[in-house]
Amino acid sequence: MKKTVSVLLSLVLLLSCGVTAFAEGASDDSFGAYEHVFIVGIDGMGTSFELVDSPNFDRIFADNAYRHDAHTETLTVSAQNWGSILTGVDYMTHGFTNGSCEENERGSDSPNNSIFYYARQQFPDAELVSFNNWDAINHGIIENDINVRKINRGTDPLVTDAIVNYFEKGNVPKLMFVQLDSVDHAAHTYGGFSKQYYSAAAKADVFLGDIYDAIDAKGLMKNSLFIVVADHGETTNGHGGTTKEESSAVLAVAGHSVNKVSLNEDVHNRDVSAIALYALGIEKPEHFISAVPAELFGESREKTVEENPLQGAARVWRKFLYTFVRLINLIAGIFD
Secondary structure, eight states: OHHHHHHHHHHHHHHHHHHHHHHHHTSOOSTTOOSEEEEEEETTOTTGGGTSOOHHHHHHHTTSEEEEEEEOOSSOOHHHHHHHHHHSSOHHHHOOOHHHHHHOOOOTTSSSOOHHHHHHHHOTTOOEEEEESSTHHHHHTSOSSSOOEEEEOSSHHHHHHHHHHHHHTTOOOSEEEEEEOHHHHHHHHHOTTSHHHHHHHHHHHHHHHHHHHHHHTTTOGGGEEEEEEOSOOOBTTBSSSOOTTTTEEEEEEEOTTBOSOBOOTTOBTTHHHHHHHHHTTOOOOTTOOOOOOTTTBSTTOOSOOOOOHHHHHHHHHHHHHHHHHHHHHHHHHHHO
């Protein structure tokens, strides 16, 4: 009888482990957990969302992850930083300059490909799109031969209107990048600590809200990762140096599996590239130095997450099986 009980117990434990493994396998893993990634880059924003009235930024990232002073590239110039944000390597490795991006069109046979290249490899038929005020990004950083829809508009209102119209027409991109430029323009014209600069930063929050709402109106945010990032900050005399103001930039991430945390002080704006690929289920290239912050995803998140029903069912099933085992043991004891 004891041998029979032992066999039954082994069978029960095997079934229990199998059900548990099935439930855990079906749970939401953040690698590849998102259907879409949207990246909104705001040139020259630095840490200014922390300093100006920004109701849209606040509502989008209230229960998500952000850091106002993520590290930029050591050289705080636009091409160097947008290049790193989109290619996952430092500025010395990719070698972009403002002039080279404006003058030289880029193909996929170039070294240090952008995240659009890897998205195209993984999703051959997906819609990929890039909206830019500064068209050098579309010209000299994002490859010209991988079927990325590139839309250039000369002002931030026109960029925002183009995005809203794009979604109203029913387009659904797998990966979207946006570059807004008016904050940096205000800094170059009036200075980084001017009232015009902070006014432009507050206005950028309005554009951000319009873009987010256009996506959300189509029901896409429930399975999308939404990222806001800046290339650099500003000083009274613009940017390009190594001051704290220039080399600090906002990085914020929103999504259903994102933890409600302040990102670690070691995070860089270039980490956007690794985060985007991870969310879409694309293995990070070995040469990337960008990384997914350890605290960004995982079980430690503070937000209330709806339980996977299979996990709950597994607990009920295990409870039933162990009750059954105890009953068998009881019966075995009676007949011994």
